[in-house]
Amino acid sequence: MSLHPSYQHVVVHGLPYDRGFSYGEQTKEKIQRNVTYYKQPGKLGPWSSVSRVIHDCYIPGLQRYWPSGWEEMRGVAAGAGVSIEDIVMLNARYDLSHVKFEAVCEEKPAIKEKVVDEEQRVEVAEECTSAIILAPATKDRVVFTAQNWDMSHRLVTEDAIIYLEIHPDVSENIPTMFLVTEAGQLGRSGCNGAGLGLTANSLQSDNDQAPDLSTPIPPSGSLRRLFLEQSNYSVGLKCIARTPRHVSCNIMVSSADDIGMCLEVTPRTIFRSVISSGSEKPYLVHSNHFQTSPFLAQTQISDTYLGGSSWYRGKRLEAGLREKAQRENLIERDIVVAFQDHAGYPHSLCEHVVEEQSTNQENSGPYSGPTSTVCCVVYNLSKRTVRVCKGCPCEGIFQDFELR
Numbered sequence: 001m002s003l004h005p006s007y008q009h010v011v012v013h014g015l016p017y018d019r020g021f022s023y024g025e026q027t028k029e030k031i032q033r034n035v036t037y038y039k040q041p042g043k044l045g046p047w048s049s050v051s052r053v054i055h056d057c058y059i060p061g062l063q064r065y066w067p068s069g070w071e072e073m074r075g076v077a078a079g080a081g082v083s084i085e086d087i088v089m090l091n092a093r094y095d096l097s098h099v100k101f102e103a104v105c106e107e108k109p110a111i112k113e114k115v116v117d118e119e120q121r122v123e124v125a126e127e128c129t130s131a132i133i134l135a136p137a138t139k140d141r142v143v144f145t146a147q148n149w150d151m152s153h154r155l156v157t158e159d160a161i162i163y164l165e166i167h168p169d170v171s172e173n174i175p176t177m178f179l180v181t182e183a184g185q186l187g188r189s190g191c192n193g194a195g196l197g198l199t200a201n202s203l204q205s206d207n208d209q210a211p212d213l214s215t216p217i218p219p220s221g222s223l224r225r226l227f228l229e230q231s232n233y234s235v236g237l238k239c240i241a242r243t244p245r246h247v248s249c250n251i252m253v254s255s256a257d258d259i260g261m262c263l264e265v266t267p268r269t270i271f272r273s274v275i276s277s278g279s280e281k282p283y284l285v286h287s288n289h290f291q292t293s294p295f296l297a298q299t300q301i302s303d304t305y306l307g308g309s310s311w312y313r314g315k316r317l318e319a320g321l322r323e324k325a326q327r328e329n330l331i332e333r334d335i336v337v338a339f340q341d342h343a344g345y346p347h348s349l350c351e352h353v354v355e356e357q358s359t360n361q362e363n364s365g366p367y368s369g370p371t372s373t374v375c376c377v378v379y380n381l382s383k384r385t386v387r388v389c390k391g392c393p394c395e396g397i398f399q400d401f402e403l404r
């Protein structure tokens, strides 16, 4: 497969079903390839279980908590020529990969509830490092949020990521959005025309569990898009707080109005770390383990991250930002340079594929095989611009986009 220097930029307009259809049509082959990949045996659990969770939990959850997202997914499925179950699966692959499912025996409905998690020891290979940088740290007094997204290197080689620019219908009163996501999903990180930004990091806790099949719960990606569909920061926070979920994740939410938060979301509790323009450190960084003070001060919920580069990536990013931030002199280029850090190579902040990875790892699990930084993105929330590259920021070619 020939390698393109950049990911596809997909622009869609209109009401949820229509814009979804257009998105599906424009990225049909990529979506079909992602569906085929995640449906392989051993990736997300037995299809009998996955399908039951989709029908009993995620679809009713979408219909109740994010009906426009459900319509958009229906459109994507129709446009891409795949089933709606396939699109819901792609949008729930984070949630599905965080719990292990047993096979469901179709003949014995009495054990239907046996779609339960085993031990929470799920190897998470989706590892990101994120930052929010407020105006007082920057030369131009602008707010940034930025991320290195580390995941299966196949996303790079198969061109499976897209930049999704959404112009909702005027009647919806939803701001324009720019999202970075896997083809078929409705968004992983992004910013909107109202100056709100969001990145996210994988987290694992002992509160994570397989969903109760009698309770509607949307895939946790809904929390991200529901936030970005708002023009008001506080309304976006309510959307996150009030939408149920069955796994943990860290959501970094920021606003051009100089507010930033890490929300360490667990199924029952959200632990917060907040900065504003008056904060001693006008920036926040996060990787893939719990780090907020409220979380560390309690003993009810445990972090079940198995250990690894998360324990230094955030510190390395902070080290890269600190000096210029303290001098109130950070510019976009400095942020990109900070994300190019190679301490701990190849599992560095800027993560690289190494040959041995492809031969040493078993061919099972959703993220098996070599991993790398598949995308680096810097959102300038004040200017509504995006600088993004495919692959590692030390070698990728950056492109600039503007939200209008």
Ligand SMILES: [Zn+2]
Pocket: 340, 342, 350, 351, 352, 392, 393, 394, 395
């Ligand atoms: Zn690099």
